[in-house]
Amino acid sequence: MTFTAAHAAPLAFDASSQADIDFAGGRGEPPPATVALRGTHEIVLALRHAGSRRVRIAWELQGAVDAPLLIVQGGISAHRHAAASARFAEPGWWAGQCGETRALDTARYRVLAIDWLGADGALDCCIDPADQADAIAAVLDTLAIARAHAYIGASYGAMVGLQFAARHPARLGRLIAISGAHRSHPQTTALRVIQRRIVALGRSEGTAREALALARALAVVGYRSAEEFDARFAALPAVDADSARFGVEDYFDAIGPRFVARFSPVAYTRLSESIDLQQVDPASITVPTDLVAVTQDQIVPCSDIDALALGIAAACRVHRIDSLYGHDAFLKEPVQIDRVLRAALRGDAA
Amino acid sequence: MTFTAAHAAPLAFDASSQADIDFAGGRGEPPPATVALRGTHEIVLALRHAGSRRVRIAWELQGAVDAPLLIVQGGISAHRHAAASARFAEPGWWAGQCGETRALDTARYRVLAIDWLGADGALDCCIDPADQADAIAAVLDTLAIARAHAYIGASYGAMVGLQFAARHPARLGRLIAISGAHRSHPQTTALRVIQRRIVALGRSEGTAREALALARALAVVGYRSAEEFDARFAALPAVDADSARFGVEDYFDAIGPRFVARFSPVAYTRLSESIDLQQVDPASITVPTDLVAVTQDQIVPCSDIDALALGIAAACRVHRIDSLYGHDAFLKEPVQIDRVLRAALRGDAA
Numbered sequence: 001m002t003f004t005a006a007h008a009a010p011l012a013f014d015a016s017s018q019a020d021i022d023f024a025g026g027r028g029e030p031p032p033a034t035v036a037l038r039g040t041h042e043i044v045l046a047l048r049h050a051g052s053r054r055v056r057i058a059w060e061l062q063g064a065v066d067a068p069l070l071i072v073q074g075g076i077s078a079h080r081h082a083a084a085s086a087r088f089a090e091p092g093w094w095a096g097q098c099g100e101t102r103a104l105d106t107a108r109y110r111v112l113a114i115d116w117l118g119a120d121g122a123l124d125c126c127i128d129p130a131d132q133a134d135a136i137a138a139v140l141d142t143l144a145i146a147r148a149h150a151y152i153g154a155s156y157g158a159m160v161g162l163q164f165a166a167r168h169p170a171r172l173g174r175l176i177a178i179s180g181a182h183r184s185h186p187q188t189t190a191l192r193v194i195q196r197r198i199v200a201l202g203r204s205e206g207t208a209r210e211a212l213a214l215a216r217a218l219a220v221v222g223y224r225s226a227e228e229f230d231a232r233f234a235a236l237p238a239v240d241a242d243s244a245r246f247g248v249e250d251y252f253d254a255i256g257p258r259f260v261a262r263f264s265p266v267a268y269t270r271l272s273e274s275i276d277l278q279q280v281d282p283a284s285i286t287v288p289t290d291l292v293a294v295t296q297d298q299i300v301p302c303s304d305i306d307a308l309a310l311g312i313a314a315a316c317r318v319h320r321i322d323s324l325y326g327h328d329a330f331l332k333e334p335v336q337i338d339r340v341l342r343a344a345l346r347g348d349a350a
Numbered sequence: 351m352t353f354t355a356a357h358a359a360p361l362a363f364d365a366s367s368q369a370d371i372d373f374a375g376g377r378g379e380p381p382p383a384t385v386a387l388r389g390t391h392e393i394v395l396a397l398r399h400a401g402s403r404r405v406r407i408a409w410e411l412q413g414a415v416d417a418p419l420l421i422v423q424g425g426i427s428a429h430r431h432a433a434a435s436a437r438f439a440e441p442g443w444w445a446g447q448c449g450e451t452r453a454l455d456t457a458r459y460r461v462l463a464i465d466w467l468g469a470d471g472a473l474d475c476c477i478d479p480a481d482q483a484d485a486i487a488a489v490l491d492t493l494a495i496a497r498a499h500a501y502i503g504a505s506y507g508a509m510v511g512l513q514f515a516a517r518h519p520a521r522l523g524r525l526i527a528i529s530g531a532h533r534s535h536p537q538t539t540a541l542r543v544i545q546r547r548i549v550a551l552g553r554s555e556g557t558a559r560e561a562l563a564l565a566r567a568l569a570v571v572g573y574r575s576a577e578e579f580d581a582r583f584a585a586l587p588a589v590d591a592d593s594a595r596f597g598v599e600d601y602f603d604a605i606g607p608r609f610v611a612r613f614s615p616v617a618y619t620r621l622s623e624s625i626d627l628q629q630v631d632p633a634s635i636t637v638p639t640d641l642v643a644v645t646q647d648q649i650v651p652c653s654d655i656d657a658l659a660l661g662i663a664a665a666c667r668v669h670r671i672d673s674l675y676g677h678d679a680f681l682k683e684p685v686q687i688d689r690v691l692r693a694a695l696r697g698d699a700a
Contacts, residue, residue: 050591125591187571187579190598194568198548201561211551218544218568221537226651229537237627241400241475244623248540273594277587301576
C-alpha cells in the first residue's frame, strides 16, 4: 500500500482543485486498496491556435492505488467518469470495458480521464486535439505521475491519444487508438461543417435547441452503418396528403433532446471543429501502438487507419473488426473490444 | 415526312397548352424533319396520397418527326429541356447524352421530357413517384402517342421510370434506369429527412435561403464519392483563434446560392420527400429493363439495384460502372454512360 503524500501533496496545494476531491479514507485511517478521486483545477495552457488561456480541467482518477496508470478517453460526448466506483456509483460511459474484472481493470490499474476542454461551453475558441493532449499532461503533472502505462482512446479520444503519443512520448508506454486517425477524412469534415452550420443557423435565430438536435441527428447517421439503418428503419412511412413521416424520425426525435440536455451549442461547435483540426504526422509517433479499425465505420475509413499504421515509427498492429455499429463499435461491441484491449495491454497479437 | 394533324390536333384543342407551343414550321410550309415543341397543360390527376388535384404539366418534345419516342428524365433538379435544339438553343441538362449524334440521338428519335410535378413550388402536398409516372402518361395521351420505344431515367428519373414500367407496361418497350431503385435506402432517407428539417428550420425563422443552401450542401455530399472529396478538399484549413475554415466551405458557398436561385423551399421539400416515398414491387415490372449501378454511389447502394434486378419479372441486365463521381456519374461520366445507353437501346450486352 503506497497511497502516499507523493500523490496527495500536489492536490493539497492546489487551491482550485480542493472543492470536490474526496479521499476514500480519512487521514488517520489505513489507506484503501482502491481510490476514486475527482479534481478540477485551473491552469494557464498555451493553446495551439488561440494563445495562452486560463482553462479549467476536470478529471477523475480511480482504481488500484499506486498501480500502473491507464489514461482512458472517449468521443466528444464522453467525460471523466469512465466507470462506476464505490464512491462515484453512477454508470460510467465505458462500463463494458472499464471497471473491476473488465479489460481496463480497476483492480489492477489506475484509470485517469478528463472532461474535454470545451465540454462546459466556457472555452469558445479553436481547440486543437493537441491542446487536449497537453491538458492531460498537465493533469499528470498535478498528480505527480511521470508516466502512463497506456493511453486507451476511442473516436476523438483516439485522435487525442495520437497527439499525446507524438507530443509526450516519454510519458507513455503504449497507445491503443480505436476508430480514430491522424486526420479527419475530408468527406466527414464536410458533414461536420454542415452540422456546425445547422447549429449556427439556430443560434442566429433563437431556435438553438432544435438546431442542435438536428445537428446531432446528422452526426449520428455517420456513427452507425448503412446496414444497421436498413435493419432498423426500413418500415413504410406514414403518409397523408400533407406530410410523410419516416421510420427514422422517431429515433431522431428521441436522441436530439437527450443530447441538447447535455451539450451547449458552443461546446458542440468547438468540439466538432476540434475533430476536424486533427493533424498528426504518423512518423512522430514513436511508442508501441495498437490501432483498431472497424470495416463498416462511415466516418473514419479503414484506409486512413491503414495509412496511419504504415507511417508510425514504432511497433504498430492494426486490429480490424466487423460491426453493424460502425463507428460506434467501441460502445456497442463489448466482446470484440474486450478481446482487442486485453491483447493490446498484454502486448500480444489479438 | 409524317408530321401530321394526328400529332398537332390534341394540342390545338387544349386551350391551356397553347401559350408556349411553337411549331418549327408554319402551317403552310413543308413540315420540318425535326421538331421542337413545348407545351403546358392543366389536367386533373388522381394523386396517390393527396387525392385528385388540378396540376400543370410542362413538357418538351424534340427530335426526328414521327420517330420512335424516348422519354428522358433526370434528377429532381432536372427539367424538360434535356438537350439544345435549333429552336430552344440553351444547353440541356443532359447534353452529353441527348442531341444529334449522341446516344439519345434526336436525329433518330423523338425525345419527350417533363418538368417534375412540384418543381414550380405550386403543388404543396405529398407527391409520389407514381404520380410523376401518371403525369408522363397523361402527356402521352395529350400528344396522342400510344407507346414509347424506351424510357431512360437517372436518379429520381430512374425511380419514376420503374413506376412508369409497373403502371403503364403497354406503353413502354424498354426501361433504362440509371442509379435509381425500387426503394430509397433507409440511411439515405435519414439524410434527406435531415435536409428537409433544415429547410423547415429556415422557413420557420425567416432564413429560408440560407437553410435551403445548407440542405443542398448536405445532399451534394452524398452525390459524389468519398474518394472525390478526399482528392478535392484535403487541404489544411485556415485557422485562427476564433474560427476555422475548411477546404470544402468554398464549394458549399458556391453551390448553395446557385441552387437557391432555381428552387423554392416548397419544391425542394416536396421532391426530396417524393424520393423517399418510392415503393415499387420489382415483380410488377414486366418490360425489358437495363439497370445501371455505380459502385461508388453513396445514396443508391449497388445492393439495392442488385435486389431490384433479381426481382424484375422480365429480361433484365445490370451494367455496373466505376466512377469517382458516385451518384453523379450519369452527369459526369459521358463516355461510360454513352456506351451503356447505346448497348441498351440496341438490346445488346454492354
